[in-house]
Every structure is written in C-alpha cells, then in structure tokens.
Amino acid sequence: MKKTTTLLAVLAFTLLGSSLAQAEEQTLLEAIFTPFRQKEFVPVTNKTYQDECGSCHFAYPPGLLPSKSWEKLLTAQALPDHFGENAELDADTLKEIREYALANAADKSYHKRSRKIALATENIDAPLRITEVRYIKRKHHEIPEKMIKGNKDVKSLSYCDACHTQAKKGVFDADTVRIPNYPDWDD
C-alpha cells in the first residue's frame, strides 16, 4: 500500500514537473533535474509577439533562431523590409518583441531542439531564415520535394504549421506531423 502511494506521488510529481517545465524556460538547475529532458521548443507566451508576428505568419517560437539572428531581424531599420514585406512596428512594440525574442532565443534555451539550433549556428554568420539553419534542413531532407514545394497546401518549409499540427505548442515531433495530401506519409 505504502509502495503504491509513493509510486503515485512520484508519478504525480514527475507529471507536474514536466508540464510546468513545458510552459516556460527553466534555469540550468531545473533543466538538469527535470526527469525528462525537454525535447521541444518553448511555445510563444508573449501576447504582443503572438499578435504582431502572428498577424502575417506563423509566430515562430524564438527558440528556432539564435539571438544573433533576432538581433538582426528585429530592428527599426530591418523591419520595413522583412523578407520583402513592410513589417514596421512602433518603438514600444518593437522593444517588447525584440526583448522577448532575445530572452528566449535558441542559445538561451535548454530545450533540446533549441540547443541543436544554437550549436548548428554557433560558428557561422547569423541566419536570417529558419529554413537556412543546418539542423532544420537536415531534419527535413528526406522528405521528397513533391510533398513540400510541389504540395499546394504546403509550398515551403516556412509554413511550419502546414504539417506540424502541434507547432503552436512548440512541439515538432515526427509523431505530430501530418502532411496535407499525403495521409500515408510516415517518418
């Protein structure tokens, strides 16, 4: 009986621990003592970031790029030509979004995929596109072109949430992928 109670307590603690950890970035100490290493990305939690970035495209979790990339992308000089689109922001909004992105960039995160992105971009010039990151390219490289570029409901790797059904929650695991028009695709 006592054994069961202890087991339940441990289980409850573990579940609680992992769900809490999912919600926000951990400290190094918390990261080390998390029973399951955080595999995915920290989801977007800042409403301004979600609203402003998300009004034109999928609001990419900042953990998808290193801080040196966000530093280049999120400036008053860069945003009027944001990949060919005018994405100007007023000074206050820009400040909030920039600080949020920098604080949650790949190199500031202990989540596994962010760590990999931080490593893949460590010794190179800051990538401006998430699709240029070596780790991201490698992860998608076995998927035939017809399923992405040639797929009218996907078109480009940039549209994360076209296939990654849990992208909004920061989850990009292969199990959560559904490629439109290719229901039989399996990792």
Added chain:
Amino acid sequence: MKTLYTLMIVGALALSGTAHATPATDALLAKYKAEGVTKIDAAKGKADWTKSGKGEDGEAISCSSCHGTDFSKAGKHHKTHKVIEPMSPRANAERFTDEKKIEKWFKRNCNDAWGRECTAQEKADFLTFLLAQ
C-alpha cells in the same frame, strides 16, 4: 437655398456611406480632414483598391491581391498564405475598431502595394468605401 440643398444631400450620402462607422473611424476621418481632406470620394477608394503599384520581385500587387474584392469573405496573404479576416465590418465586427491598428496597416500595406505611404485623401477614400461594404 440650392447650395443648402446640395449640402444636405451630400451630408445624407456621407452619413449613409459611413453606416458602420466606429469611434475609431470617426476619429481618423476627422484627423484626415484636419490634414486637409475636404471632399471624400468612396468611388476613388473603390478604384484604388484594385490599382497595383510597383511590383515587388516582379509581382504587381494591389489591396485586392490579399484582401480580395468580396469583402464578406476572408482573404489570403499573397506570400505567407495566412488567412486575413473579412474587411467588411458587417462580416467582421472587429474590423475598424482600433485607430492605431488601422493606421499601422495603412502604412505597411500602402508601402507594400504602392511603394509609398498613402495620402490622407487616399486613406479617407479607402476608409469610407470600406465602411459602406
């Protein structure tokens, strides 16, 4: 007397045209008038809606490239394919309720489509045209 009559008709037309006006659009239209707009022309707004400007990456775009011309339906961003909620205030109650937002998007979208900011006159025409949809 005739002038008064004309004024009354113009006034009535202007009122009926802004049937879906919000405090935000009232404030903006007042601002555009203060910036020198004397006569608002919704028909000009309609014509400008489909007028494309300088082509970015060789692609000439207009307002309608992303927002469409059926204002009761959602549009689609020409590059990111993100759904854009309907422009008609009848179909989308949130439309034209935030002054800052309206100005932000006028600035961005005029720059994207025409390569320059819109004048107060153009914005007044667009806004009046859209409010009547």
